[in-house]
Amino acid sequence: MADPLLNTLESIVTNATPLVIAAIGETITERAGIVNLALDGSIVLSAMTGFVAAYSLNTALTGGGMAVATATMLAIPVGVLVAMLVGALIALLIAVASIELNQDQVAIGFVLTLLGVDLAVFLGTNYARIPGPQALPIVFPVLSQIPVAGDIFFKQSGFTYLSYALIFGAWYYLFQTRRGLALRAVGERPEAAFARGVSVNRLRYLYAGLGGALVGLAGAAYSLNIKAGWTTPPNMQGDGWIALAIVIFGGWHPFRVVLGAYLFAGLRALASVIQRTPGIEINIMVLNAVPWVLMIVTLLLVSSGAIERALLLLPRGAQKWARNILRSDPPAALGTRFDPERGS
Numbered sequence: 001m002a003d004p005l006l007n008t009l010e011s012i013v014t015n016a017t018p019l020v021i022a023a024i025g026e027t028i029t030e031r032a033g034i035v036n037l038a039l040d041g042s043i044v045l046s047a048m049t050g051f052v053a054a055y056s057l058n059t060a061l062t063g064g065g066m067a068v069a070t071a072t073m074l075a076i077p078v079g080v081l082v083a084m085l086v087g088a089l090i091a092l093l094i095a096v097a098s099i100e101l102n103q104d105q106v107a108i109g110f111v112l113t114l115l116g117v118d119l120a121v122f123l124g125t126n127y128a129r130i131p132g133p134q135a136l137p138i139v140f141p142v143l144s145q146i147p148v149a150g151d152i153f154f155k156q157s158g159f160t161y162l163s164y165a166l167i168f169g170a171w172y173y174l175f176q177t178r179r180g181l182a183l184r185a186v187g188e189r190p191e192a193a194f195a196r197g198v199s200v201n202r203l204r205y206l207y208a209g210l211g212g213a214l215v216g217l218a219g220a221a222y223s224l225n226i227k228a229g230w231t232t233p234p235n236m237q238g239d240g241w242i243a244l245a246i247v248i249f250g251g252w253h254p255f256r257v258v259l260g261a262y263l264f265a266g267l268r269a270l271a272s273v274i275q276r277t278p279g280i281e282i283n284i285m286v287l288n289a290v291p292w293v294l295m296i297v298t299l300l301l302v303s304s305g306a307i308e309r310a311l312l313l314l315p316r317g318a319q320k321w322a323r324n325i326l327r328s329d330p331p332a333a334l335g336t337r338f339d340p341e342r343g344s
Helices: 003-031 039-063 068-099 105-123 149-153 158-176 178-188 190-195 200-226 239-249 254-276 284-304 306-311 316-326
Strands: none
Touching: 003 039, 003 149, 003 158, 003 178, 003 200, 003 239, 003 254, 039 068, 039 105, 039 200, 039 239, 068 105, 068 200, 158 178, 158 200, 158 254, 178 190, 178 200, 190 200, 200 239, 239 254, 254 284
16 A cells, blocks of 8 residues: 555544544534534534643743643643533533523533634733644554554544544443443433332433543644644634534444544544645645535435435345434434433
8 A cells, every 4th residue: 555545544544533533522522412513613612622721731831840741741631621621511501401491402502612613812912822742643563464454444543542442432331331222212212211219300401511521632632633733723623513423424333423534534634635636736725624514515415314215225135224324314303401300
């Protein structure tokens, strides 16, 4: 395999990492019945706060005489923790507004995403374009020697390796454990879950916070790894909306969500390759718009039922198999409020 192609495939995995983490986090939150529409603002604000926390600690440690490598190893986990706390806080604000104040989750999330972006730009002005700590690739001695796959998947940063664990961990938890069954019941049939002794709102708070923390982790993956540092306007702005679309595209299933994230990152990489290829003259705005347009078309096909109708053309035996793969029904109680006093 040619080196340019290998490098492109490696970059796809790297650049898909924040989308994978954010989409897995939102999948968990929405499976519990909470819609976190503040994803974009949450990612941006988490990226800024995570970078500022890591940069400030790194500067203090190196100023005190500590080696740069050691200071970076200590600063990055602190930045990640701060970013995760910010993401969890935003998601919990939506949960509180819905559960305690009976407010619309979508409206609150939309307001918070605008607020998050504006706060990040305002508070991060003094830190824009300042070099800071960056998570470096970690090479696995054995796995990295696997032909092709080793170079693509096992010469990545800790953020990417964590995304691998999240993919399989989320799938196992959701579909292979009793707690995962309770989580899905809260998002599908909260009344039935409550009748079986499940504390519906407590679980919604728990999984809203957990999913929000993963969204914050995605923000840290941007500012502490992929495009280390902070810029205004934020270079990751808009990716939160893409993560939301990927969750719908993936049918709220971790494996299909990851496929959507890698597909979108691949389309971005393809646009970049075309832009650099001599002899191919396509407007850069058109190239950058292609992934977004394809995602919108996919969502329209899913929401219109066109995919379901197309499946009817398949042999009966293949229809069930295809539906399991392409299932895109949202959790039945998504975005609804549950009143434990009324049991509904």
